[in-house]
Amino acid sequence: MINKNDILKAFEGSIALNLKIMEEHYNLRSLVVEPPSGSPFFLLNDLSESISLHLPVDRVIGRSALINKSWDIGKQKFISEVTRLNKTPLTLIDIGANVGLFSRQCLSSICNIESAYLFEPHPFNYDLLMKNFSGMKKISLNNFALGPASGILNFYLDGENAGNYSLNKNAMPLNFKEISVPVLSANEQINIIFNSNPGNKFIYKSDTQGYDELISTSISLDFWDCVCCAIFELWRIRDKNYSQDDFIKVLDKFKYKAFEKNPTKQVSANDVIQYLDSEDKRYDDLLLWN
Numbered sequence: 351m352i353n354k355n356d357i358l359k360a361f362e363g364s365i366a367l368n369l370k371i372m373e374e375h376y377n378l379r380s381l382v383v384e385p386p387s388g389s390p391f392f393l394l395n396d397l398s399e400s401i402s403l404h405l406p407v408d409r410v411i412g413r414s415a416l417i418n419k420s421w422d423i424g425k426q427k428f429i430s431e432v433t434r435l436n437k438t439p440l441t442l443i444d445i446g447a448n449v450g451l452f453s454r455q456c457l458s459s460i461c462n463i464e465s466a467y468l469f470e471p472h473p474f475n476y477d478l479l480m481k482n483f484s485g486m487k488k489i490s491l492n493n494f495a496l497g498p499a500s501g502i503l504n505f506y507l508d509g510e511n512a513g514n515y516s517l518n519k520n521a522m523p524l525n526f527k528e529i530s531v532p533v534l535s536a537n538e539q540i541n542i543i544f545n546s547n548p549g550n551k552f553i554y555k556s557d558t559q560g561y562d563e564l565i566s567t568s569i570s571l572d573f574w575d576c577v578c579c580a581i582f583e584l585w586r587i588r589d590k591n592y593s594q595d596d597f598i599k600v601l602d603k604f605k606y607k608a609f610e611k612n613p614t615k616q617v618s619a620n621d622v623i624q625y626l627d628s629e630d631k632r633y634d635d636l637l638l639w640n
Contacts, residue, residue, distance in 0.1 A: 365413060365416065369413060373407050379474070380404050380405060380406055380478060381404070382404055382405075383403050384402055384403070385400070387400075389420075389458075390421075390426065391403050391415075391419070391451070391455065392458055393454055393457060393458050393483075393486075395484060395486050397485060401483065401484055401485065401486075403415075403482060404478040404481045404482055406449060406475070406478060408510065408511055408512040408513075409510045410511040410512070411448065411511070411512050415451055420455065421452065421455065422451075422452065423455065424610065425452060425610070426456055426459060428581070428613075429456055429460065429555075429581075430456075430460055433462075433553070433579065436462070436551060436578060439550045439551070440462050440464065440551055440552070440578075441464065441467070441550045441552050442463050442467070442552075442553045442555075443466075443540070443543060443552060443554045444466065444467070445469045445555065445557070445558060445562075445565060446469065446470070446556055446557040446558040448472075448513050449482055450470075450483060451482075452557075453466055453468055454483070457489075464488060464547075465488050465546075466489050467492065468483075468489065468491050469492045469494065469495065469496055470491075470492070471493065471494050472505070473493070473529075476493045492539075493532075494531065495533045495558075496534060496539060497535070497536060498536065498537075498564060498565075498568040499535055500532075500535050501532075502533070503517055503530065504517070504529075505529050506522045507528065509527060510523070515559065517560075517561050518561055518585075518589060518590065520560065520588045520629075521560045521631070535568070536569050537568050540569045551576060551577070552577045552578065553578065553579055554579075554581070556582055557583045558583070559583070560585040560590055562582045563584070563626075564590060564591060564592040566582065566600050567593055571600070574600055574603035574604075575603060577604075578640055579638060580604065580639070581635055581637055581638070582636045582638070583633060583634075583636075584622070586626060586627075586630050587629060594623055597619075597622075597623070598620070601622055602619050604638035604639060605639070605640045606638065607619070607622065607637070607638050608636075609625070609634045610634060610635040611635075613637065
């Protein structure tokens with residue numbers, strides 16, 4: 351008798367090759383799946399209809415989400431645990447939302463998120479993002495990047511990984527592409543969100559491949575008093591051009607800080623700065639909460 355688990359393992363092992371063939375020979379760019387009830391990706395729209403999940407056909411995000419039926423689930427579990435006893439209405443801010451997998455998992459599991467603001471500058475990722483939150487009025491989708499000032503900047507693309515796009519080309523592998531994208535003032539956009547959600551606590555997540563520090567230090571310090579938890583993806587690369595002193599002020603707004611790769615070890619703001627004092631292209635996610 352053929353073991354069902356053996357069949358699943360064989361199927362998973364063939365996914366990479368099959369996707370590559372379909373991408374290169376049939377121009378397949380995205381996959382559509384229907385997450386079952388109970389899945390981390392299961393989400394209902396305003397009419398209580400399930401929303402299909404649209405995944406990119408790349409070597410990392412689409413493949414991993416398809417095989418594991420989740421994406422980087424530890425971050426969603428961290429947010430869920432920190433907000434578990436919080437009865438205050440929550441607002442989610444997702445900077446570098448990609449196709450929305452992190453936000454979708456949070457919205458699926460945390461019932462008191464009453465509004466969400468997602469920012470994704472890449473045109474194709476944004477197209478999938480719109481489909482992944484179709485029919486949800488509480489979701490605000492924004493097809494631009496955030497930075498210290500408004501303008502048009504070069505946006506660098508990793509051809510193998512649809513999640514490795516950045517305004518800092520030092521985050522890229524040797525072979526990369528580039529496009530131009532609009533960038534709006536982070537402080538102005540966050541102020542709009544802050545004033546539109548009086549009394550709410552905020553969940554803040556940024557994943558911008560080396561731009562997180564610059565974005566966070568561009569935002570008024572008063573905002574961080576209302577953030578109950580945050581995630582920064584911190585890259586050790588060149589030319590980030592942020593103020594370490596201002597970043598320490600942001601970090602000190604949070605009582606607890608830990609890197610995701612060692613979540614039981616509390617770190618200080620100075621520990622974080624010391625971690626960033628390298629250009630070896632390693633990265634880790636910093637978890638912050640009060």
